[in-house]
Each structure stands twice: as C-alpha cells, then as structure tokens.
Amino acid sequence: EAGVVQSPRYKIIEKKQPVAFWCNPISGHNTLYWYRQNLGQGPELLIRYENEEAVDDSQLPKDRFSAERLKGVDSTLKIQPAELGDSAVYLCASSLEGQGRETQYFGPGTRLLVL
C-alpha cells in the first residue's frame, strides 16, 4: 500500500514569492492534515480536512496561507507571499476516521527555505 505522497521534497524561494505544496493521502483515508515543523520543534497543525471540508483551520495564517482539497482526495497548501519565518518542514498526514485509533500517517514532508 502506497503511503502519503508529497511534492516537492525541497523548495528554495526568495521572500515575497509564492510557493505551493502538494499532498496525496493514503488511498481511502478521508481525513487529511497539514502540519508545520519548525527547526527543533514538533509538528504543529495548520489545517485538518474531513473529506473536502476544512473542519479545523484555526492555526492557519489566513492572510498568506491557503489550502484546498478538491474532491476530497489530494490537497494543496499555498503560501503567498512567503516570509523568512515560513522556512520550515511542511508535513502532510492522513487518517481513516472511525477506526478507534485514528492513527495519522505522515508523508516525507517538504523542506522550505525562504531567502
């Protein structure tokens, strides 16, 4: 079974430029998460989707960040414009609700460096 797929793996951009990350969850997983992991820290949730609906975006900086999950499968996270402080690893995870444990499985992440 294929895991969570993310692209690109690495991205270097200059500040004020836009950037987008893509995630394809594990097949059949209805819940998708985007996390940001700063250096030396654990991941922090940005947004959670149940199917195509964003059910928790309270930690998403909406002035510059946006996300979508059309058709309830893959998802895109966008930053426009990027700032120096956005340099981090962006992790996507998915889970299957209703299994009791609802374990989240993570992708390899996208390492973003903003210069």
Add this chain to the structure above:
Amino acid sequence: AQKITQTQPGMFVQEKEAVTLDCTYDTSDPSYGLFWYKQPSSGEMIFLIYQGSYDQQNATEGRYSLNFQKARKSANLVISASQLGDSAMYFCAMREFSSQGGSEKLVFGKGTKLTVNP
C-alpha cells in the same frame, strides 16, 4: 500551556541495550490517545506505537513498548535491543479534540534525539 513534555533533548545508548525515552502529558479529558513517532534524518514521521487512555495493558509493538502510568500522566517509550538504525528523533504526541468541536489533532512534544553507538 504545554501539553506534552519530553525532558530529554538527547539520549545515547549502546547497540543491543535497552533505552527509555520519557514523555509526560497534561490533559483533563478522560478520553485521549498517546502516540510515539520516529523521525529519521530523511524527515518522515514514522508511527511506532499507540496507547489509549482506557487500555488496560501497556502497548507493545515488536521491540517497542510503552510504559503507561496513568496516575503520573507519563507514557515512556522503551526500545529493547537497540539497533544502529534506531538513531533518530523520537516524538511523543497526544490526540486531543479541537475547540471547533468534534475534530481532533495531535499535539507533539519537542522530541528526543536518540543516538545508538556501535
């Protein structure tokens, strides 16, 4: 307030020995889940083990076991017979419900860097 505390920034262990990674948590919710993830230098978060708050027995998965002490709010990870490939960051996480109702997220600690020496 910090929900997950990992007090060991770094740990060293000799190959083939056992090691315990500490994790304490804070919640007032009687229903919660505790997870451990491994993050090698490649960056992917790899699920290791899960403990539910109502589980009667400590969770075990191969060489991983969870020392769950509910009254002390601790959920330490024990790795037996350490291998060189175990060198990585280890994160403890707790599942909690979001303020927006019904949804849930994982809250992570800051992690412990484990180094296995040959």
